[in-house]
Amino acid sequence: MPIHTNQEMTMRWITMLYAAGAYLLFWLCSVYLIGFTADFLVPRTLNRGPVSETGLALLINAGLILLFGAQHSFMARQGFKRWCRRWLPEPMERSTYVLLSSLMLGLLYWGWRPLPQTLWLVEGGGAVALWVLFGLGWALVVHATFLISHGELLGLSQAYRHLRGRAFCEVGFRTPGLHRIVRHPLMLGLLLAFWAPPHMTVGHLLFAAGMTLYIVIGIHFEERSLVRAFGDRYLAYRASTPMLLPSLKTLHRWRASRS
Numbered sequence: 001m002p003i004h005t006n007q008e009m010t011m012r013w014i015t016m017l018y019a020a021g022a023y024l025l026f027w028l029c030s031v032y033l034i035g036f037t038a039d040f041l042v043p044r045t046l047n048r049g050p051v052s053e054t055g056l057a058l059l060i061n062a063g064l065i066l067l068f069g070a071q072h073s074f075m076a077r078q079g080f081k082r083w084c085r086r087w088l089p090e091p092m093e094r095s096t097y098v099l100l101s102s103l104m105l106g107l108l109y110w111g112w113r114p115l116p117q118t119l120w121l122v123e124g125g126g127a128v129a130l131w132v133l134f135g136l137g138w139a140l141v142v143h144a145t146f147l148i149s150h151g152e153l154l155g156l157s158q159a160y161r162h163l164r165g166r167a168f169c170e171v172g173f174r175t176p177g178l179h180r181i182v183r184h185p186l187m188l189g190l191l192l193a194f195w196a197p198p199h200m201t202v203g204h205l206l207f208a209a210g211m212t213l214y215i216v217i218g219i220h221f222e223e224r225s226l227v228r229a230f231g232d233r234y235l236a237y238r239a240s241t242p243m244l245l246p247s248l249k250t251l252h253r254w255r256a257s258r259s
C-alpha cells in the first residue's frame with residue numbers, strides 16, 4: 001500500500017470534490033434543458049424570456065449556439081487535451097470539460113431571446129405521439145450515457161481512480177446494447193428531443209437546426225478520433241452500423257443477439 005503525504009491526499013480529495021461538483025451541475029443543467037426545450041416548468045425557455053427585436057434576437061441566439069458548439073468541439077480535440085494537461089492535473093481534465101459545458105448551457109438559458117412566431121402546431125393525437133417521442137428521446141440520452149461508461153464520460157471515474165491511487169486508463173473500443181443498432185445513440189436521443197415538441201416556433205427551429213449542425217460536426221470529429229484510436233476495428237464497425245437511423249438489418253441483429 002503506497003504511503004501518501006497529507007498534502008497529496010488533500011489534493012486528491014479536492015479533485016474528487018471538483019469532479020462531483022461538476023457532475024452535479026451538469027445534471028442540473030441537463031434537467032433544465034428538458035424544460036427549456038419543452039417550454040414548461042422552468043422560468044426561461046426557448047419561447048419565454050427577455051425579448052429583443054427579431055434581427056438582434058437571431059444574432060444573439062446564433063452566437064450562443066456557436067459558443068456552445070465551439071467550446072464542445074474545441075475542448076474534445078486531442079491537441080486541446082494535451083495543452084490542458086500542462087496546466088491541469090489529468091484527473092481534472094474531463095471534469096473541467098463537463099463544468100464548462102454546463103456553464104455554456106447556463107449562458108445559453110440566460111441569454112436566449114425568444115422568437116415565438118409559430119411555424120407549426122400539432123394538436124390532438126399527433127401532439128401526444130410527439131410528446132412520447134420527446135420523452136423517449138430524453139430516456140435514450142440518459143440510457144446512452146451509461147452504455148460506454150457513465151463515470152468516464154462525466155469525469156467521475158477519473159477523479160475516483162486518482163483518489164484511490166489507481167492509474168489512469170482509457171476506455172477501450174466497445175459496442176454495448178444500442179451501439180449495435182446505431183453508432184451514436186446519445187446523439188439520436190438528443191435529435192429526437194430537440195425536434196419532437198409539437199409547437200415549433202422560429203426560436204425553437206433555430207435552436208434545433210443549430211444543435212443538429214453541431215451534432216453532425218461533433219460526430220465527424222468524434223469518429224475521426226475513434227478511427228485514429230481504434231483503426232480497423234472502428235472502420236469495420238462504421239461499415240456495418242448506421243450512424244443515427246437504425247436499419248432493419250441492425251435491428252434484426254440486435255434482437256438476435258438478445259435472444
Ligand SMILES: C[S@@+](CC[C@H](N)C(=O)[O-])C[C@H]1O[C@@H](n2cnc3c(N)ncnc32)[C@H](O)[C@@H]1O
Nearest residue numbers: 144148172173174175183184185186187188222
Ligand atoms: C458523449 S459520448 C457519445 C457517444 C456517441 N457519440 C453517442 O452518441 O452515443 C462521446 C465519447 O464516447 C467515445 N466513444 C464513442 N463511441 C465509442 C465506442 N464505440 N467505443 C468506445 N468509446 C466510444 C468517444 O471517443 C467520446 O469520448
